[in-house]
Amino acid sequence: MALVVQKFGGSSVADAASIQRVARRIVETKRAGDDVVVVVSAMGDTTDELLDLAGQITADAPAREMDILLTAGERISMSLLAMAINELGVKARSYTGQQAGLRTDTRYGKASIVGVVPERILKAIDAGQVAIVAGFQGVNELNDVTTLGRGGSDTTAVALAAALQADVCEIYTDVDGLFTADPRIVPAARRVDRITYEETLELAAHGAKILHLRAVEYARRYGVPLHVRSSFSNKEGTWVTDKPVGTEAEEEAMEDPIISGVAHDRSQGKITVVGVPDVPGIAAKLFEVVAGAEANVDMIVQNISTQRTGRTDISFTLPEADGRATMRAIEEAEDTLQFTEVRYDDQIGKLSLVGAGMRSHPGVSAKLFGALSKAGINIEMISTSEIRISVVTRIEDLDAAVRAVHTAFDLDSDESEAVVYGGTGR
Amino acid sequence: MALVVQKFGGSSVADAASIQRVARRIVETKRAGDDVVVVVSAMGDTTDELLDLAGQITADAPAREMDILLTAGERISMSLLAMAINELGVKARSYTGQQAGLRTDTRYGKASIVGVVPERILKAIDAGQVAIVAGFQGVNELNDVTTLGRGGSDTTAVALAAALQADVCEIYTDVDGLFTADPRIVPAARRVDRITYEETLELAAHGAKILHLRAVEYARRYGVPLHVRSSFSNKEGTWVTDKPVGTEAEEEAMEDPIISGVAHDRSQGKITVVGVPDVPGIAAKLFEVVAGAEANVDMIVQNISTQRTGRTDISFTLPEADGRATMRAIEEAEDTLQFTEVRYDDQIGKLSLVGAGMRSHPGVSAKLFGALSKAGINIEMISTSEIRISVVTRIEDLDAAVRAVHTAFDLDSDESEAVVYGGTGR
Numbered sequence: 001m002a003l004v005v006q007k008f009g010g011s012s013v014a015d016a017a018s019i020q021r022v023a024r025r026i027v028e029t030k031r032a033g034d035d036v037v038v039v040v041s042a043m044g045d046t047t048d049e050l051l052d053l054a055g056q057i058t059a060d061a062p063a064r065e066m067d068i069l070l071t072a073g074e075r076i077s078m079s080l081l082a083m084a085i086n087e088l089g090v091k092a093r094s095y096t097g098q099q100a101g102l103r104t105d106t107r108y109g110k111a112s113i114v115g116v117v118p119e120r121i122l123k124a125i126d127a128g129q130v131a132i133v134a135g136f137q138g139v140n141e142l143n144d145v146t147t148l149g150r151g152g153s154d155t156t157a158v159a160l161a162a163a164l165q166a167d168v169c170e171i172y173t174d175v176d177g178l179f180t181a182d183p184r185i186v187p188a189a190r191r192v193d194r195i196t197y198e199e200t201l202e203l204a205a206h207g208a209k210i211l212h213l214r215a216v217e218y219a220r221r222y223g224v225p226l227h228v229r230s231s232f233s234n235k236e237g238t239w240v241t242d243k244p245v246g247t248e249a250e251e252e253a254m255e256d257p258i259i260s261g262v263a264h265d266r267s268q269g270k271i272t273v274v275g276v277p278d279v280p281g282i283a284a285k286l287f288e289v290v291a292g293a294e295a296n297v298d299m300i301v302q303n304i305s306t307q308r309t310g311r312t313d314i315s316f317t318l319p320e321a322d323g324r325a326t327m328r329a330i331e332e333a334e335d336t337l338q339f340t341e342v343r344y345d346d347q348i349g350k351l352s353l354v355g356a357g358m359r360s361h362p363g364v365s366a367k368l369f370g371a372l373s374k375a376g377i378n379i380e381m382i383s384t385s386e387i388r389i390s391v392v393t394r395i396e397d398l399d400a401a402v403r404a405v406h407t408a409f410d411l412d413s414d415e416s417e418a419v420v421y422g423g424t425g426r
Numbered sequence: 427m428a429l430v431v432q433k434f435g436g437s438s439v440a441d442a443a444s445i446q447r448v449a450r451r452i453v454e455t456k457r458a459g460d461d462v463v464v465v466v467s468a469m470g471d472t473t474d475e476l477l478d479l480a481g482q483i484t485a486d487a488p489a490r491e492m493d494i495l496l497t498a499g500e501r502i503s504m505s506l507l508a509m510a511i512n513e514l515g516v517k518a519r520s521y522t523g524q525q526a527g528l529r530t531d532t533r534y535g536k537a538s539i540v541g542v543v544p545e546r547i548l549k550a551i552d553a554g555q556v557a558i559v560a561g562f563q564g565v566n567e568l569n570d571v572t573t574l575g576r577g578g579s580d581t582t583a584v585a586l587a588a589a590l591q592a593d594v595c596e597i598y599t600d601v602d603g604l605f606t607a608d609p610r611i612v613p614a615a616r617r618v619d620r621i622t623y624e625e626t627l628e629l630a631a632h633g634a635k636i637l638h639l640r641a642v643e644y645a646r647r648y649g650v651p652l653h654v655r656s657s658f659s660n661k662e663g664t665w666v667t668d669k670p671v672g673t674e675a676e677e678e679a680m681e682d683p684i685i686s687g688v689a690h691d692r693s694q695g696k697i698t699v700v701g702v703p704d705v706p707g708i709a710a711k712l713f714e715v716v717a718g719a720e721a722n723v724d725m726i727v728q729n730i731s732t733q734r735t736g737r738t739d740i741s742f743t744l745p746e747a748d749g750r751a752t753m754r755a756i757e758e759a760e761d762t763l764q765f766t767e768v769r770y771d772d773q774i775g776k777l778s779l780v781g782a783g784m785r786s787h788p789g790v791s792a793k794l795f796g797a798l799s800k801a802g803i804n805i806e807m808i809s810t811s812e813i814r815i816s817v818v819t820r821i822e823d824l825d826a827a828v829r830a831v832h833t834a835f836d837l838d839s840d841e842s843e844a845v846v847y848g849g850t851g852r
Contacts (some may be wrong), residue, residue: 015483050502057506058513065512068520069505076476079495080483086491094494099569120569143525143546253439354593398547 002049002167003125004029007039007135007157012172012231013077014044022172022231023084026130035125035165039135040081057406063108067137067147071097073136082132092130095120097145100131101163102138102156104146111138111146113155113218116163123409125164133160137386151212158215162222164230169224171211172231177238178210180261180411185399188412192260192283194239199260199354202388206352208266214249216240225362252323259364259409264402266395268298269323270348270381278312286314286330286337293329295322299350299383301389311340315381317392321344346359351399352390353405365389371408379400428593429551430455431734433561433583434709437600439503440470448657449510452556456516461551463590465561465583466507466706468499487732489534493573497523500560500816508558508770509586518556521546522714522809526557527589528564528582531570537564537572539644542589551590558771559586578639580585584641588648590766595650597637603664604629604636606687606837611825614838618686620665625780626652628814632778633691642666670780685781685835690828695749696725696774696807699743699756701766704738712740712756714765719755725776725809725816737766739805743818746772775824778816779831791815797834803827 002309006026006074013019016381022040030036050069054061061069078094085092101117124131127260135153140146148155154171161169178200181189195203204213210228218224219240229237276282283302290297300316323344330342358364368389372379381392393401427498432452439445448466456462475573476495480487487495504520509821528542550557561579566572574581580597588677602628607615621629623646636654637843643766644664645652655663702708716723726742744752749770756768784790795816798805807818819827 010715016479019483053502053506054444054509057445057510060513062512065505065508065520068501069509070520071500072505075494075498075501076479079491079498080479083480083487083495084483086488087486094491096494096571127633145522 001033002034003035003037003164005037005039005157005164005166005169006172007153007162007170008041008081008172008231009010009153010041010044010047010077011174013040016080019043019054019077020084020087023081023088025172026081026085026092026233027088027090030130034327035242036130037160037162037166037346038081038130038132039123039124039153040074040077041135041153042070042131043077043080044160046073046076064144065110068145069138070147071145071333074136076185077132078132085130085132090130091128092132093124094132094134096134097137097156098139098143100133100160101345102133102159104138104140104148106140106142106146108144108146110149111140113138113148116159116281118160118163118412119196121150121160121164125162144326151214154212154215155218158218158222158224158226161224162218167241168227168426169219170227170229171215172229173210174230174232175210176235177235178208178240178261180259181402181406182208182264185402186262186406187266189261189406190411190413192238194241194243195260196242196356197242199356199387200240202352202354203261203263206265206350206354206388206390207263210263211231211240242416259353261354261412262399262400262402262406262409262411263352265350266398267347268317268350268392269320269324269344269346270317270392271323271330272313272315273337273341274313274343275311276314278310282312282337283314285333289329289337290316290318290326291335293322293326295319295326299392301381301382317348317350318389343412347395348392349395349401350390350392351398352404353387353403354388355407356387358384358387358389367408368405371404372401375400375404377404427462428559429461429589429590430600431463431583431590431592431595431640433464433579433596434467434507434598434657435579436467436470436473436503436568437599439466442506443562445469445503445506446510446513449514451598451657452507452511452518453516456556457563461502461546463551463592464507464556465586466500466503466558466560467561468496469503469506472499472502478504479838482490490570492535494571496561496573497560497571499650504558504560506670508556509574511556511558513567516556517554518558519550520558520560521550522560523563524565524569526559526586528559530564530566530574530587532566532570532572532596534570534572536575536792537566539564539585541677542585542686544586544589546746547586547590561744562749571802575752579639580638580641581644584644584646584650584652587650592650594653595645596653597641598655599636600658601636602656602659602661604687605833606633606685607828608634608690611690611828612688612832612838615687615832616837616839618664619662620669621686622782623666623668624668625782625813627750628778628780628811629687632691632776632780632814632816633689634687637666662767681727684781685837687780688828688832688835689780690824691778693746694743694776694818695746695770695772696754697749697756697772698742698762698766698769699740699767700769701737702740703764704736706790708738709740711759715755715759715763716742716744716752719748719752721745721752725807727807736851742778743774743807744787749799773821774818775821775827776816776818777824777827777831778814779835780814780815784813784815786809792833793834797830798827801826801830803830 038183082094104111508518508520530537652666
C-alpha cells in the first residue's frame, strides 16, 4: 500500500463530465489499495473568467483582493470533485490551502511556501478518506489567502507529497509524459521513460511547458519522485527522479551521451548594445542597469573588440515581457554606458539540447552545429551548461532547427505519436 | 461620525457595472464621514449556477462540500467590490466569514451563529478602511466553512452590526423599504416609515419577503436599528426599531390601532384529519406525529364535535414542502389516531393583517371580516396574535382579499408607487 499524491490540472476538470471521469480514476487508485491525496486546479476557464471580471472593474487590482478572487476557482473544483467521489461510494473531503496547512509568505500573487502542516490531511488519510486539496493557494501569517503564481498547483502537489512523505507525486496532464521534443513540431518525438530532475529543470527552463520549473526544483530538493502521465489513459508516463536512465550495467554499455530531449522557446527577445567602450567593468555596469529593470537575463554574448576602435558589442536575451522596460533603462543610462546604439530584436528563437554527460562528449556540440548547418540554419548565439547546449536562431528557422537536431541525435520514434503537446495550466 | 453596516444582496451586485454602482454608494457614505462595514451576497445567479454544477454531479451532495462550493460566490463578489472601492480611491479590504470572526455551529447548510469575534474588522475600521465581509457564511470549531441558510446575508449583517455596536444596519434592496402590502398586488401600497421589530417579525413570518425572519429576530434581541432602503435611490426607507410609530404626543392623539401592513403567503398547504375520536389527548397525539415529520405547523383549527358521533375534525396549515412527508406520517399512524380520513389541500392562501394594539381594538377583526365578506370571499381558518390576524382563503381569492383589506384599513396611498416588490436574495 502506497501513499499517492495525484495532481489534476484545469483542463482535466473543465466540466461536470470531466470531473466525474477524474473521480473514477481516483476511486480506481483508492480501491486498488493505495491512500490518495488529490491536488486540483480551477476548472478550465474559471481563472480567465474571474480575471476578466476583475478587468472590467479595475486595471490595477490590489494583489491581496486578486488572490481572494482567484482562489474561488479551486474552491469550486475541489468541492465538486469531492462530491463526485462520494457519489461513487468512496469518502472524500475537500480542503482549502489554509485547511491543508499550506503556509506561505505574504507576497500576494506569487507567494512562496514557507511550511506545510498537513494535520487535517493526515487525519483524513487515517480515516480512509480521499483528501482533495485546492492547488495554487495557501495562507500567510495574517490569515490571508495567497496564491503561488504560475505552476502553483504543481508546486502544491509536490510540497504536499514531500510533507506527507508520499511514495509518488503523479502529475496528470493531457499527454502521456515528457517528450523528446514538442510533438506539434516533431511528430516523431518519443515519450521519455525516465529523466533526472536536473535534465527536467533544463528542459523546463528552456521552453518545455509540461512541468513547471518551480515544482521540479521543489521535488529535487525533497527527493519526491514525479510521475508525469495522461489523465486519459492508464499508460506509464515519464518518471522524474534523481536516478539516471537504465541500470548500471546498461549505462556502462553505452558510449554515447544520453540525450533527453530538444526544448524550444519563442518567448525571448534579444538586446544588442553596440559600441560600448571595451574597458574592464563595462559589462558589470550594463547588467547592473538591466537588473534594475528586473529583467531575467538568459544568454549573454560579448564580441571581441577591434583594436582599432576600442569598442565592443554586447548582446543578451531576456523574456519579451521584460523587453520594453529594459530598453528604457539602458537608454536612460546612456551617459554611463557610452554606447553608440542599442537594438531590440524579438524575432529570435531558442533551441536547447538537454542530456546527461554532454560536457564530457565534445562530439555533441559538433553534431548539433553540423545538423543546423546542413539544414541551412544560421546560429546567432550559443550557451552551454553541464547538461545543455542552447542556440539562438531566427524565429522562422526554429521549427526546422528542432526537427533537424531531433533527427540528428536519433531521437525520432519509429511510430508517430498522435498527441497534442499542451501546457498543464496552473 | 457613525458606524454604518451596509448589506447588499445578490441583485445589487449582479455584474461589474452594478458592483461599481454599489462601490460609489459606499464611497459616498465613507466620504460623508462615517465608518462603513459592508456585507455582500454572491453575484446575481452565481449560487444557482453552482447548484446546477453540483446537480450535474450528484443529487445527494455532502452538506460540508456544498457549503464550501456555495461560499465561493461571496468570495468573488466581495473581492470585486473591494477592488471597485479601491479604484475610487478609498481603501477597502475583503474578509471571508472565517476572517471576519463569524463563528457558527457545525450544522452545514443551516448553521447558527454562536459568536462574532470581529478583530480584523475593528482593525480595518481603525485603519480608515472599508471592510467588505462575505455574507451567508461562517466557520465552525473544526475550521470548516459553513453557510447560514436562507436569509443568511441579512443575518451576517445584523450579527456584525451587533458585535461592532454599529449605529445602524442598512439593508439595501431593490425597493424603497417595507410596504403596507405587496405593490404587485396592491399598486396603491404605501411605504412604511417606521415599524417595530415585532410587527416586522409577524410580517416576515406570514409571507412578506423583504426582510428575513431570522435577521429581524437577531436585530430585536440585540437592539440593532435596521434601515431597509433602495440601492437605486437616496430616499429614506423603512426604519425597524423597538420604538412605536410617531412621537408620544402623536400617539395619544390617535384612537385607531396602527396597522403596519397586509402580508400574504401562497406557500402553505392544509391538512384536515377527519373523524378523530373527540377524547382528551387526541390533538397531542396528532401533533406528536406531525412533529416527528419535522413539519412547521402554522394555524390549527378543531371543529366542535357533534354529540351524536363523538368524533371531530382537526385542520392545520404547514409549508407545502412539508406536506408529503407529514401526510405519510399521519397515514402510518392510523392505528393510533383512529381517523376516518385525511385530506391534503394546497389551494389555500393566507392573508395576515399586522399592527400594534389589535387585541385591544375588537373593531379590527370585525372590519377585516366585513371587508372580506363584502368582497364575497369565504374565510376557511382564522388565527390571531397580539398584533396580527391571519385568515385562510381559497388561493384564487387571495389577491382580491389583500386589496379589499388594504382599502378597508385606509392603507391605500394617494399616488401609486411604481416599484417592483422583490425578495432580497439570500
